[in-house]
Amino acid sequence: MALGQAQWRVVHPDGHVTGGWGWSGLAxxxxxxxxxxxxxxxxxxxxxxxxxxxxxxxxxxxxATEGPFWLDAxxxxxxxxxxxxxxxxxxxxxxxxxxxxxxxxSWPVPAGGRLAVPVDGRxxxxxxxxxxxxxxxxxxVPAGGRxxxxxxxxxxxxDLTVLQPDGKPAANVHASIAEAAVPQAVSRTxxxxxxxxxxxxxx
Numbered sequence: 001m002a003l004g005q006a007q008w009r010v011v012h013p014d015g016h017v018t019g020g021w022g023w024s025g026l027a028x029x030x031x032x033x034x035x036x037x038x039x040x041x042x043x044x045x046x047x048x049x050x051x052x053x054x055x056x057x058x059x060x061x062x063x064a065t066e067g068p069f070w071l072d073a074x075x076x077x078x079x080x081x082x083x084x085x086x087x088x089x090x091x092x093x094x095x096x097x098x099x100x101x102x103x104x105x106s107w108p109v110p111a112g113g114r115l116a117v118p119v120d121g122r123x124x125x126x127x128x129x130x131x132x133x134x135x136x137x138x139x140x141v142p143a144g145g146r147x148x149x150x151x152x153x154x155x156x157x158x159d160l161t162v163l164q165p166d167g168k169p170a171a172n173v174h175a176s177i178a179e180a181a182v183p184q185a186v187s188r189t190x191x192x193x194x195x196x197x198x199x200x201x202x203x
Contacts, residue, residue: 005021005043005044006021006022006023006026006041006042006043006046007019007020007021007041007042007043007105008020008021008025008026008029008039008040008041009039009040009099009103010026010029010030010033010036010038010039011036011037011038011039011040011098011099012033012036012037013035013036013037015037015174015194016172016194017099017100017103017194018033019103026039026041037098038050038098039051040095040099042105042118044107044118045118046118047069047092047118047119047120048091048092048095048105048120049120050094050095069118069119069120069121070116070117070118070119070146071090071116071117071118071119071125071141071145071146071147071148072114072116072146072147072148073088073090073114073115073116073117073127073147073148073149073150074113074114074147074148074149074150075088075109075113075114075129075136075149075150075151075152076113076149076150076151076152077113077152083109083110083111083113083131083134083152084131085108085131085132086108086109086129086130086131086134086152087106087107087108087109087129087130087131088106088107088108088109088115088117088127088128088129088130088150089101089104089105089106089127089128089129089130090104090105090106090107090117090119090125090126090127091104091105091125091126092119092120092123092124092125092126093123093124093125093126093140094123096126096190096191096192097189097192098192099192100174100191100192100193100194101128101130101191101192101193101202102193102194106130109129109131113152119141121143121144121145121146122143122144123143124140124141124142124143125140125141125145125148126138126139126140126141126190127139127141127148127150128150128191129150129152130203131152131203132157132203133154133155133156133157133203134152134153134154134155134203135152135153135155135157135203136150136151136152136153136155137150137151138190138191155203157201157202157203158200158201158202159199159200159201160199160200160201161198161199161200162175162198162199162200163198169197169198169199170198171196171197171198172194172195172196173193173194173195173198173200174192174193174194175192175193175194175200176189176190176191176192176193177189177190177191177192177193177202178190
C-alpha cells in the first residue's frame, strides 16, 4: 500500500474517531494519544484492514500486498434521481460497528451507477449510497460475495439535535441507527452517527 495514499481512522477509548492520510500522520496520532481501541487503514485499491494492537505503524507490514478482491457494486435508479456528488460507502461490517458512517471509506459513483470496490473477501461487507436528497438501504454482502445491488430512491434523511436538560445542544453525541420494527433485544444496528455539537444527520 503506497504510504502517501493510505487513509486511516483511529478509534480512541472514549469512542471518538480521528483520521487522516499517510503513515507519518498515523504515527503522530498514535504517539500523541495512546492507547487506541482500534486502527483501520485503506486506499483506493486496498480494502480497509484493522491493524494489530500495540504499535500499528510498526505492524503495517501485515497489510496484504497482493491485488485487491473487487466487488462489483451496481446502483439502480428506480426513479429519476441525480447521482452528482453521490458516494458509495463501503466497509467491513465490523468497521460499521465502530466508526460513524461519515468517517467510513467511500467512493464516487459514476454516471452509469456501476463501480468496483476493493474488499476483503474473507469477511462480510456492508454498503450504502449517500447523497443529499437520495439514499439507499444498507446492503450486506456475505464473505466471498462479488456483487451487490443498491436501489437509489429519493430520501429525506434525518436531521436532529440532541439537547441537554438545560436545553443546550449536547456535546460529543454518539448514536446508532437500528431497526425499530423488531423487539429491542434482537434489533439490528446498521450504522453509527456522531457529532461534536449534538447535531445528527444522515442522507
